Amino acid sequence: MPWLFKSEPDTWSWDQQVSRGSAGEEWHGIRNYQARNNMRSMKVGELGFFYHSNIGKEIVGIVEVSRESAPDSTTDDPRWDCVCLRAVRALVKPVSLEVCKTAPGLEKMVLVNNSRLSVQPVTDDEWRIICTLGGISS
DNA sequence: GCCAACGTTGGC
């Protein structure tokens, strides 16, 4: 199952993610149970979209889960853990939220219908549609 | 900057 990760580029941008290379980066700071549970169900090697919220409001790249969920190093609270992500590739053409709202087949995307969930599942069909819109082959 | 939607906290 593919995923989608939101980040405000002011805080952590796609370029910063790319700069971490294959070392990847801990996806810390998630303090929402649903988002955390999604991370807990991820397996190493699964793919996800990298979405810029607030600024840009577009899907800009593809990341891969590089470590399964483990305690979040930024808190002592044992409730919170997170995966690590590494950048795979940028989309040739970013896919905006606006496009997602109107593209056939994306009507049910969590991104469109639950704007507050920061780590969310994407269906295989949605994945393919967005890759096509983004100018890459899935 | 506003505010709707939503999630969390904590008193009862």
Add this chain to the structure above:
DNA sequence: GCCAACGTTGGC
């Protein structure tokens, strides 16, 4: 276990 108060997210 309910729910009011509060805080946060994120589109606009």
